[in-house]
Amino acid sequence: MINWILVIIGEILVAIGAICDLIAAIGINRFPNFFVRLHALTVGTIGGAFVPLIGVALIALGAEFLGFYRFFMAGASVIAAILLLFLAPVGSHAIARAAHRSKAAIVYPKVVDRLEEDREKGVIE
Amino acid sequence: MGIEEHVMLFITVIIPIFIVSIILYLIRILKGPTIPDMVIAIDAISYDIAVFLAVLAIYFNSPILISCVIVLMLWAYALDVYVAKYLESREMGE
Numbered sequence: 001m002i003n004w005i006l007v008i009i010g011e012i013l014v015a016i017g018a019i020c021d022l023i024a025a026i027g028i029n030r031f032p033n034f035f036v037r038l039h040a041l042t043v044g045t046i047g048g049a050f051v052p053l054i055g056v057a058l059i060a061l062g063a064e065f066l067g068f069y070r071f072f073m074a075g076a077s078v079i080a081a082i083l084l085l086f087l088a089p090v091g092s093h094a095i096a097r098a099a100h101r102s103k104a105a106i107v108y109p110k111v112v113d114r115l116e117e118d119r120e121k122g123v124i125e
Numbered sequence: 126m127g128i129e130e131h132v133m134l135f136i137t138v139i140i141p142i143f144i145v146s147i148i149l150y151l152i153r154i155l156k157g158p159t160i161p162d163m164v165i166a167i168d169a170i171s172y173d174i175a176v177f178l179a180v181l182a183i184y185f186n187s188p189i190l191i192s193c194v195i196v197l198m199l200w201a202y203a204l205d206v207y208v209a210k211y212l213e214s215r216e217m218g219e
Contacts, residue, residue, distance in 0.1 A: 003128060007128055007131065011132075011135050014135075017176060018139050018146075019142070021142065021146045021176070022142055024146070025146040025149035025169075025173075028150065028166060029149055029153055034159060034161050034162055034165075037165060038165060041168060044172065044173065045169070048146075048172065048173065049172040049173070049175060052176045053175075053176060053194075056179040056180060056182075056183065059132060060183060063128055063129070063132055063183065064128070065128065065129045065186075066186055072188050072191070073183070073191050076191045076192060076194065076195065077194070079195065080194045080195045080198055083195065083199070084172065084198050087198065087199075088202070091201070091202045091206065094205055095164055095165065095205050095209050095212075096161075098161075098209035098213045099159075099161040099212065101213055102212040102213055105159045105161050105162070
């Protein structure tokens with residue numbers, strides 16, 4: 001009985017992750033500029049990779065046909081999910097800061113950009 | 126229906142969604158107008174392939190595949206940091 005509960009919860013999490021991945025893939029093609037596409041990337045990171053990895057761990061714990069190595073699979077999945085939860089936001093913030101500072105991505109449909117004005121006036125470095 | 130048939134049927138249904146997402150990310154990698162666009166698309170495709178590998182490890186019942194997931198994640202993070210460093214100061218850092 002507990003195996004069925006673990007497997008069903010894990011399958012629900014993997015299904016949520018797959019749908020988030022599809023939404024992020026559509027968004028990364030449809031959004032107009034780099035800083036808006038960053039939003040689609042983070043949807044695909046937390047919703048599309050962290051949640052299904054936890055789901056894979058639960059499925060591997062509940063599925064007895066995988067043999068003894070299912071504990072290894074569950075542990076490696078949880079470790080990968082926690083690493084991703086720490087490292088992926090750091091990476092996206094670093095690339096966003098670098099793109100804004102080096103003007104590699106132009107903010108095209110914009111209303112106001114106070115950070116760029118301050119940097120031109122020399123208020124901040 | 127036992128647990129094994131249920132899990133196999135579910136994974137068979139879920140695999141095409143991942144493949145469609147990978148193809149859509151590939152379009153952005155090939156099209157991307159600036160370098161940061163390509164970099165975030167490569168990040169997203171790395172995380173997507175990592176989850177896909179974890180699902181395939183259950184499908185093929187092979188625990189070897191699950192250790193590639195951690196390597197893929199760390200590789201995507203290293204790509205982020207290196208490209209950010211290069212864009213800011215035009216050097217890779219020695």
